[in-house]
Amino acid sequence: MAEKLVENITAMDEDFAQWYTDIVKKAELIDYSSVKGCMIIKPAGYAIWENIQQELDRRFKATGVENVYMPLFIPESLLQQEKDHVEGFAPEVAWVTQGGLEPLTERLCVRPTSETLFCDLYKNDVHSYRDLPKIYNQWCSVVRWEKTTRPFLRSREFLWQEGHTIHATAKEASERTIQMLNVYADFCKEVLAIPTIRGRKTDKEKFAGAIETYTIEAMMHDGKALQSGTSHNFGDGFAKAFGIEFTDKDNKLHTPFQTSWGVSTRIIGAIIMVHGDSEGLVLPPKIAPTQVVIIPIQQKKEGVLEKAGELKEMLKDFRVKIDDSDKSPGYKFSEQEMRGFPIRVEIGPKDIAEGKCVVVRRDTREKHTVDIGELPGFVEKLLETIHNDMYERAKAHLEACIYDATDYEEFKKIIDEKPGFVRAMWCGDVECEDQIKADTTATSRCMPFDDTSRISDVCVCCKKPAKHLVYWGKAY
Amino acid sequence: MAEKLVENITAMDEDFAQWYTDIVKKAELIDYSSVKGCMIIKPAGYAIWENIQQELDRRFKATGVENVYMPLFIPESLLQQEKDHVEGFAPEVAWVTQGGLEPLTERLCVRPTSETLFCDLYKNDVHSYRDLPKIYNQWCSVVRWEKTTRPFLRSREFLWQEGHTIHATAKEASERTIQMLNVYADFCKEVLAIPTIRGRKTDKEKFAGAIETYTIEAMMHDGKALQSGTSHNFGDGFAKAFGIEFTDKDNKLHTPFQTSWGVSTRIIGAIIMVHGDSEGLVLPPKIAPTQVVIIPIQQKKEGVLEKAGELKEMLKDFRVKIDDSDKSPGYKFSEQEMRGFPIRVEIGPKDIAEGKCVVVRRDTREKHTVDIGELPGFVEKLLETIHNDMYERAKAHLEACIYDATDYEEFKKIIDEKPGFVRAMWCGDVECEDQIKADTTATSRCMPFDDTSRISDVCVCCKKPAKHLVYWGKAY
Numbered sequence: 024m025a026e027k028l029v030e031n032i033t034a035m036d037e038d039f040a041q042w043y044t045d046i047v048k049k050a051e052l053i054d055y056s057s058v059k060g061c062m063i064i065k066p067a068g069y070a071i072w073e074n075i076q077q078e079l080d081r082r083f084k085a086t087g088v089e090n091v092y093m094p095l096f097i098p099e100s101l102l103q104q105e106k107d108h109v110e111g112f113a114p115e116v117a118w119v120t121q122g123g124l125e126p127l128t129e130r131l132c133v134r135p136t137s138e139t140l141f142c143d144l145y146k147n148d149v150h151s152y153r154d155l156p157k158i159y160n161q162w163c164s165v166v167r168w169e170k171t172t173r174p175f176l177r178s179r180e181f182l183w184q185e186g187h188t189i190h191a192t193a194k195e196a197s198e199r200t201i202q203m204l205n206v207y208a209d210f211c212k213e214v215l216a217i218p219t220i221r222g223r224k225t226d227k228e229k230f231a232g233a234i235e236t237y238t239i240e241a242m243m244h245d246g247k248a249l250q251s252g253t254s255h256n257f258g259d260g261f262a263k264a265f266g267i268e269f270t271d272k273d274n275k276l277h278t279p280f281q282t283s284w285g286v287s288t289r290i291i292g293a294i295i296m297v298h299g300d301s302e303g304l305v306l307p308p309k310i311a312p313t314q315v316v317i318i319p320i321q322q323k324k325e326g327v328l329e330k331a332g333e334l335k336e337m338l339k340d341f342r343v344k345i346d347d348s349d350k351s352p353g354y355k356f357s358e359q360e361m362r363g364f365p366i367r368v369e370i371g372p373k374d375i376a377e378g379k380c381v382v383v384r385r386d387t388r389e390k391h392t393v394d395i396g397e398l399p400g401f402v403e404k405l406l407e408t409i410h411n412d413m414y415e416r417a418k419a420h421l422e423a424c425i426y427d428a429t430d431y432e433e434f435k436k437i438i439d440e441k442p443g444f445v446r447a448m449w450c451g452d453v454e455c456e457d458q459i460k461a462d463t464t465a466t467s468r469c470m471p472f473d474d475t476s477r478i479s480d481v482c483v484c485c486k487k488p489a490k491h492l493v494y495w496g497k498a499y
Numbered sequence: 500m501a502e503k504l505v506e507n508i509t510a511m512d513e514d515f516a517q518w519y520t521d522i523v524k525k526a527e528l529i530d531y532s533s534v535k536g537c538m539i540i541k542p543a544g545y546a547i548w549e550n551i552q553q554e555l556d557r558r559f560k561a562t563g564v565e566n567v568y569m570p571l572f573i574p575e576s577l578l579q580q581e582k583d584h585v586e587g588f589a590p591e592v593a594w595v596t597q598g599g600l601e602p603l604t605e606r607l608c609v610r611p612t613s614e615t616l617f618c619d620l621y622k623n624d625v626h627s628y629r630d631l632p633k634i635y636n637q638w639c640s641v642v643r644w645e646k647t648t649r650p651f652l653r654s655r656e657f658l659w660q661e662g663h664t665i666h667a668t669a670k671e672a673s674e675r676t677i678q679m680l681n682v683y684a685d686f687c688k689e690v691l692a693i694p695t696i697r698g699r700k701t702d703k704e705k706f707a708g709a710i711e712t713y714t715i716e717a718m719m720h721d722g723k724a725l726q727s728g729t730s731h732n733f734g735d736g737f738a739k740a741f742g743i744e745f746t747d748k749d750n751k752l753h754t755p756f757q758t759s760w761g762v763s764t765r766i767i768g769a770i771i772m773v774h775g776d777s778e779g780l781v782l783p784p785k786i787a788p789t790q791v792v793i794i795p796i797q798q799k800k801e802g803v804l805e806k807a808g809e810l811k812e813m814l815k816d817f818r819v820k821i822d823d824s825d826k827s828p829g830y831k832f833s834e835q836e837m838r839g840f841p842i843r844v845e846i847g848p849k850d851i852a853e854g855k856c857v858v859v860r861r862d863t864r865e866k867h868t869v870d871i872g873e874l875p876g877f878v879e880k881l882l883e884t885i886h887n888d889m890y891e892r893a894k895a896h897l898e899a900c901i902y903d904a905t906d907y908e909e910f911k912k913i914i915d916e917k918p919g920f921v922r923a924m925w926c927g928d929v930e931c932e933d934q935i936k937a938d939t940t941a942t943s944r945c946m947p948f949d950d951t952s953r954i955s956d957v958c959v960c961c962k963k964p965a966k967h968l969v970y971w972g973k974a975y
Contacts, residue, residue: 054620054623054624056569056570056616056619056620057574057577057616057619058570058572058573058574058607058616061570061571061572062570063567063568063569063570063616063620064567064568065567066565066566066567066635069565069566069567069568070565070566072568073566089542089545089546090542090545090546090549091539091540091541091542091545092539092540092545092548092640092658093532093539094532094534094537094538094539094656095537095609095640095642095656096534096537096593096656097534098533098534101533114599114600115599116599117572117595117597117598117599117607118595118596118597118598119593119594119595119596119609120594120595120596120597121593121594121596122593122594122644122655123590123591123592123593123644123646124590131534131593133571133595133609140532140533140534140539143532143533144530144532144539147530148530159542163640164568164571164639166571168598168599170599179598180570180571180572182568
């Protein structure tokens with residue numbers, strides 16, 4: 024039975040997409056629903072999201088963010104107020120045309136993102152430099168009418184947070200954009216054990232209405248990129264389109280500057296595809312809903328369940344549960360591995376007699392025999408070790424799968440044969456991006472911040488003088 | 500300027516509705532938006548909701564609740580599956596008829612509540628007694644196309660939590676219904692300092708599709724009722740309509756039993772109308788986003804702001820902020836009162852010289868001079884005292900405004916002249932409820948649990964034999 028549970032997961036190198044779907048379903052993170060393209064986030068999946076929310080929200084608030092809640096609907100005329108923005112979103116929104124028994128006089132779209140609503144609020148609330156900055160955020164769901172959907176990665180409705188800020192100066196807006204990108208990158212590293220590449224998007228890939236979009240890109244097991252968080256600098260474009268003005272200290276009217284930034288439930292897809300293995304999910308300890316599962320061996324023998332309860336009590340600083348169901352220990356082990364709980368503790372009559380228990384890491388399956396009295400300290404340290412090791416393994420994978428290309432034939436050959444990212448120079452013209460996408464299906468992921476190396480003087484595609492180093496890759 | 504701030508609040512006894520609106524606007528809890536009937540919950544309002552969420556969620560989880568997230572949309576055919584339910588909700592839902600550039604083949608309603616979606620999930624996931632119970636909850640927004648709206652009390656979109664459970668036996672479902680009602684009543688008392696009357700709704704007032712609806716009813720300053728939380732027992736009605744069945748230990752197919760229960764942002768309206776006064780909001784300490792505001796006096800004098808900072812550090816176990824803006828102390832006092840922060844601490848050069856500070860309660864405006872070294876202990880105790888006093892005052896008001904009536908003329912006279920609830924016997928016929936509503940605008944609030952007294956043998960309206968004691972009142 025234990026084997027059957029695992030047998031049902033498709034091998035990762037046989038069919039990565041099916042492996043992903045199997046894990047999502049078998050670890051009971053998400054289910055399909057009667058609502059086409061919309062997902063049900065089940066308890067095991069939602070508990071991960073709650074932990075992500077809590078950690079991110081704490082980090083946001085430490086930078087001065089205040090949470091708000093804006094309406095779900097955007098009147099069509101409001102959506103249309105910023106030209107680039109409406110062009111980007113109008114083709115993929117859901118429209119409400121009837122309220123109660125009456126048709127509406129103006130259609131309302133279900134928010135795909137809320138820039139226009141925040142502008143509408145700022146127009147009312149921002150009049151003086153004293154009203155600035157406003158550093159707002161909301162946790163909500165948004166709707167984009169996608170044609171093909173995949174659990175967490177792409178669905179018609181998804182959960183996210185969207186931060187929206189407004190500032191007196193361009194410099195402040197620009198700094199906030201980078202600050203929030205760094206919050207995301209640090210969060211991925213410190214909480215999710217996911218290394219990311221931070222950089223700027225090309226004009227083709229940036230957000231509708233932004234002057235600059237920044238991104239963190241993570242690399243999945245199969246070498247594909249997953250855009251894991253974005254931060255946009257709008258300059259004064261939205262403010263001008265919405266007529267937002269404030270009186271500065273000089274007593275003159277000025278236009279303010281805005282940003283927005285978001286992370287969504289998509290990032291749970293990254294957790295699965297960065298850390299998961301052939302036995303199932305491998306959850307980073309800091310967001311694992313259950314960090315330690317205690318599995319009693321020969322649980323009907325006297326004293327076993329009592330001792331398991333004592334261990335749970337000893338570990339009360341962690342998220343612990345006991346699996347005392349009537350399944351076999353082997354099945355429970357497989358289930359714990361499938362669900363990705365970082366540590367399991369096995370305790371049976373023999374262990375109890377020796378005053379010991381067996382501690383098994385999910386990520387490496389390494390076993391330790393631990394004195395019961397030392398368990399809490401051991402678990403604390405082990406959770407930290409697991410986190411660090413998961414990060415280091417993901418980083419090694421990322422670094423091992425980055426290739427440089429200076430020649431277009433070489434570039435195409437790498438993209439075709441080797442999973443991963445390719446670093447190559449680019450002239451800055453969208454024609455080359457389009458050409459590369461047409462030839463390889465790879466897209467420009469970002470122009471990295473912290474890498475000013477120029478691996479060639481000419482564009483890898485057209486040989487014209489190069490402007491930027493770009494990471495290219497296939498992406499989710 | 501300080502006076503002007505307060506002057507702008509309409510006197511409570513002059514125009515209670517306007518007083519309420521003034522407070523909501525001036526304390527910056529909510530704002531209107533370009534989306535008719537939808538509200539913007541601003542930082543001061545949303546922070547209250549976050550504290551409510553945190554406290555309720557903790558209490559839910561202690562009873563075994565797991566959080567999930569269900570789709571925002573319900574296909575029309577799914578909404579129609581339970582007859583009473585669709586009749587109750589269909590007239591007031593918003594319909595999505597177009598997704599992206601294509602018209603939909605089936606309309607989707609924006610969820611007004613999610614019973615039908617949970618039934619759809621349970622139909623897939625519940626097959627055996629081993630799958631039961633499921634104790635699920637979600638935090639989300641819902642939409643009901645209301646014609647007239649008021650901040651927090653009635654809007655086209657509002658935030659809430661909706662719990663949905665499914666059980667093997669009718670007894671378990673019935674017990675869960677009462678358990679959650681008690682969670683709500685305890686939460687109101689212990690966290691919001693609001694006393695409530697717990698009881699069962701009459702058939703006329705119960706939820707569409709429920710066999711029994713339980714409610715907690717709070718009394719506002721003006722004597723009107725506000726239904727503050729409801730808990731519904733569905734019996735097996737929904738399960739039968741959706742064909743949910745499970746194999747029990749007897750190896751036979753049985754139909755399970757369901758409940759649902761919810762509390763919404765409406766409850767913030769209750770906080771305002773139970774505790775507020777002519778100076779503004781009075782927030783219960785446990786959910787006040789700022790529990791203590793420190794106001795420096797002569798803040799430009801050397802050492803004042805430093806000492807204020809020291810006090811803040813001493814009070815770091817509480818939610819504290821310093822108001823060091825360039826407004827006058829008098830203005831800051833008024834603003835603190837308007838915003839309802841439970842305690843203000845005044846600290847100026849004279850206080851510093853004496854090693855003391857002045858502590859002022861928001862609810863009674865009582866002043867204390869406190870040795871700085873004793874401040875943390877004093878504040879801790881005072882917050883508790885404030886909570887208890889607020890509860891006792893609200894309870895005294897509730898009890899003072901409950902009247903008994905055994906005669907219909909008397910009943911009508913009380914409803915007409917005295918704000919509050921009337922206890923009167925009822926025959927159980929909807930005709931008498933309708934008559935009472937037509938004559939007085941009062942509705943049956945509930946048939947109380949904990950009050951089995953029979954104040955008369957006959958119905959107050961029709962004089963036929965009485966079945967139930969009922970609380971009647973005008974309601975929000």
